[in-house]
Amino acid sequence: MKKILLLGATGSIGLQTIDVIEQHPDRFKLVGIAAGNQTEILNQILEKHRSIQVVGIGNEEKKDEIHHNKVYAGKEAMVQCIQNCEYDLLVNAVVGFRGLKPTLESLKKGKDVALANKESLVAGGMLVRQTLKETNTKLYPIDSEHSAIFQCLQGNDIRQVKRLIITASGGSFRDKTREQLKEVTVEQTLKHPNWSMGKRITVDSATMVNKGFEVIEAHFLFDLDYDKIDTVLHKESIIHSMVEYEDHAIIAQMGSADMRLPIQYAIHYPDRIPLKEEHPLDASDTFDLHFKKMDFERYPMLKCAYEVGRKEGNLGAIFNGADEQAVEYFLDHKISFLQIEESILKAIESLEYIQNPTYEQLEQSDLAAREFVKQLWD
Ligand SMILES: NC(=O)C1=CN([C@@H]2O[C@H](COP(=O)(O)OP(=O)(O)OC[C@H]3O[C@@H](n4cnc5c(N)ncnc54)[C@H](OP(=O)(O)O)[C@@H]3O)[C@@H](O)[C@H]2O)C=CC1
């Protein structure tokens, strides 16, 4: 029985993780949950999962609304859950830079992490890599593309990989020109063509920041140089990514756009277990697969991600921090869609570069990037 501590329990990935856990009560036990605000959902989860030892809530004012006798609240709540919970695997499905510290703390405690929080690697990849080495722990990717790559690597030697090919749907505006992007609304942005996800990542898919993050994420997860990591536009999101080997064999992983498969693979690796799926991909039926060369002029955020990734240091924290703040402003109708990119490029250009940052310096860079974006538009 695997004991799971789940951060971001009320979100898109969090709730799908609970669904997978509930489909297999003989295999998994939920022993801890944390979220930011949604206490009603936390209480519903607590009703069903009597095995939960600890609860974390980001918003301190909501602490008393939670029906449990061990509740940690505030900025350090997730780390306190990690320190005070007996678990086997951390599922980090929280959104944002706030996910980095819990990832590091869990690894330091000697506990593996199933990682949806890509910001841990975008902002703190160097620290995570160092901590993995020191603690002999493991990261299991939940992000669909990285799960696909992880699946395509099984039974093969990473040294024989020619390149990874990460697929990109193109997001909500894949058929629009840059000129047309000047006019787009929040409502249009939040309609991802294939996936149902949290708001921030849905906006990031439309700006291609998400794919940029995924390039950096792949670099740290699979320890490959950036010149071995490619992207391709694939509008159907059926092939979740591919690995090309030195003999030119290309292995791809296909499936419907449902995160429960990558979640189960990450939390029950290396075994596959049955999953309920309403609309599984029927590969014996007819379906179309389209591929289009990535256009870096159309998607400058992807170009930016390669530059940020190659320079390392605190640039990932700045990239992510500026994006988090800009997306928040966009969702609040304070800035336009294209001003998200502008915020990021200006923050990267303006803020101090630190080559080998400590965690505290990354936290400062994250804050500085948010402040920079606020000052830019307030
Ligand atoms: N959704 C998807 O399909 C995919 C998501 N990912 C990644 O997974 C992560 C989660 O994404 P997603 O599930 O879409 O996001 P959601 O916005 O749906 O969920 C975010 C979760 O984070 C919690 N949270 C927010 N602030 C805090 C805080 N201060 N303390 C503790 N918890 C907090 C939220 O709690 P509350 O709602 O209560 O405030 C919620 O449970 C992101 O890093 C994303 O990039 C990766 C691949 C696919």
Ligand SMILES: CC(=O)[C@@H](O)[C@H](O)COP(=O)(O)O
């Ligand atoms: C489900 C998932 O992993 C998301 O990151 C998804 O890949 C977003 O799709 P695009 O960024 O390709 O639009």
Ligand SMILES: [Mn+2]
């Ligand atoms: Mn993804």
